[in-house]
Every structure is written in C-alpha cells, then in structure tokens.
Amino acid sequence: KAGVTQTPRYLIKTRGQQVTLSCSPISGHRSVSWYQQTPGQGLQFLFEYFSETQRNKGNFPGRFSGRQFSNSRSEMNVSTLELGDSALYLCASSKSGTNTGELFFGEGSRLTVL
Amino acid sequence: TQLLEQSPQFLSIQEGENLTVYCNSSSVFSSLQWYRQEPGEGPVLLVTVVTGGEVKKLKRLTFQFGDARKDSSLHITAAQPGDTGLYLCAGVPTDSWGKLQFGAGTQVVVTP
Numbered sequence: 001k002a003g004v005t006q007t008p009r010y011l012i013k014t015r016g017q018q019v020t021l022s023c024s025p026i027s028g029h030r031s032v033s034w035y036q037q038t039p040g041q042g043l044q045f046l047f048e049y050f051s052e053t054q055r056n057k058g059n060f061p062g063r064f065s066g067r068q069f070s071n072s073r074s075e076m077n078v079s080t081l082e083l084g085d086s087a088l089y090l091c092a093s094s095k096s097g098t099n100t101g102e103l104f105f106g107e108g109s110r111l112t113v114l
Numbered sequence: 115t116q117l118l119e120q121s122p123q124f125l126s127i128q129e130g131e132n133l134t135v136y137c138n139s140s141s142v143f144s145s146l147q148w149y150r151q152e153p154g155e156g157p158v159l160l161v162t163v164v165t166g167g168e169v170k171k172l173k174r175l176t177f178q179f180g181d182a183r184k185d186s187s188l189h190i191t192a193a194q195p196g197d198t199g200l201y202l203c204a205g206v207p208t209d210s211w212g213k214l215q216f217g218a219g220t221q222v223v224v225t226p
Contacts, residue, residue, distance in 0.1 A: 004156070033214070035216070041218070042116065042202075042216055042217065042218035042219055043157075043202065043204075043216035043219075044216075045213050045214065045215065045216075056213055058213065090156050090157075092156070102147075102159065102162065103157075103159065103214070104159070105149075105155075105156025105157050105158070106156050107154065107155050107156050108155075108156055
C-alpha cells in the first residue's frame with residue numbers, strides 16, 4: 001500500500017515569508033503527527049492530529065500551526081519564517097496515534113530559510 | 115536537554131565488527147521504540163519493546179529494554195555496510211501521554 005507522502009520535498013524561502021507543507025497519510029490511518037528535525041536538536045515533536053482534532057502539541061511558538069482534513073490529510077504552516085526554522089519537517093501517520101507509537105514516516109520536506 | 119540521551123553520538127566501525135548503542139533516561143516509559151533513518155528518507159521503525167527486561171531479536175540486531183523501563187540498548191552483531199544509518203530511540207513517558215519523544219540519534223557508519 002502507498003506510504004506517507006509529503007510535498008513539497010524541497011523548498012527555499014526567505015525570512016518573513018510563510019510556508020505550507022502537506023502530508024497524505026497511509027490509507028486508513030487517522031493520526032498524523034509532525035516533527036522538526038535539525039542536526040543540533042534531533043526530532044522535535046510539533047503536534048499530532050487525530051480525526052481532524054489537534055490532540056497534542058509540542059513546545060513550539062504559535063507561528064507553527066497545522067490542521068487535518070476529513071480525509072486525514074494534514075497541512076502544517078509556519079508563518080514569519082526565521083533562519084532557525086530551516087530543517088527537515090517529517091510527517092508520520094499511525095492507526096491509533098503517537099501514544100502507542102508504530103509511526104510510519106514520510107521522506108520529509110526540507111525547508112531552507114535564507 | 116533531551117529526555118532520551120543516546121550514546122555514542124557517532125560510531126564508525128569495520129564490516130564484521132559488533133556495536134552497541136545506548137538510550138538512557140531518568141523517566142519511565144510505557145514502551146520504547148528503535149528507528150533507523152537513512153539519508154534523504156524518514157525514520158523506519160525497527161522494533162517496539164514494552165516489558166521491562168524484554169529482549170527482542172531481529173536477525174543480527176538485539177534490542178533490550180531495561181528492567182526499570184528507563185533505558186534500552188541496541189546491539190548489532192557482525193555489522194554490514196547496509197546497517198549504516200542514524201539510529202533513533204523513541205518513547206512516550208508515562209507522565210506525558212501522546213508526546214512521542216525522540217533521542218538525538220546515533221550515527222553508525224559501517225565501512226567494507
């Protein structure tokens with residue numbers, strides 16, 4: 001079956017701009033979680049959505065937001081981009097959510113902020 | 115500060131050698147997972163350990179969960195170049211429902 005699909009794979013933005021990243025989970029998976037991966041901090045939990053509701057949120061500023069649609073597809077948005085937002089953004093889907101693990105990751109969206 | 119501390123950060127070995135990667139925390143976890151991430155890809159789940167003291171084997175990989183459910187180790191026997199990757203441990207602390215936390219990872223390089 002198809003895996004987790006993230007778009008775009010690569011993008012370059014400048015400071016102050018905003019960006020939207022998309023994630024299509026594995027069919028039948030209702031949970032989508034987002035992570036930011038940087039060399040210095042590793043994978044940091046952003047948020048988790050389950051059946052269109054944000055179920056958990058990490059310690060990121062309000063510039064980072066997300067949503068989930070009725071078909072379980074999810075988007076995350078980062079507004080007023082800063083240089084430090086440059087990272088690999090990973091989306092993961094699961095049947096029941098991050099509490100039980102068993103996450104399936106996409107290949108990520110690599111964001112560079114200039 | 116990482117909730118899960120992995121060591122070493124980097125490991126370079128020759129094909130055929132053994133290696134062990136550690137994942138430690140002061141928190142108790144209901145379960146711990148190990149993932150491997152290769153360049154340009156997302157992490158892929160290798161195993162989930164649930165019971166304190168549990169040992170799981172996956173071909174040449176052996177995973178152990180500490181008795182107190184605060185730590186875990188990954189041992190690779192007779193490493194091969196295909197084992198090269200970033201090994202990540204992850205878990206949900208018992209006092210932090212839903213927030214799967216990751217360690218910073220151990221970069222393993224196996225040269226022929």
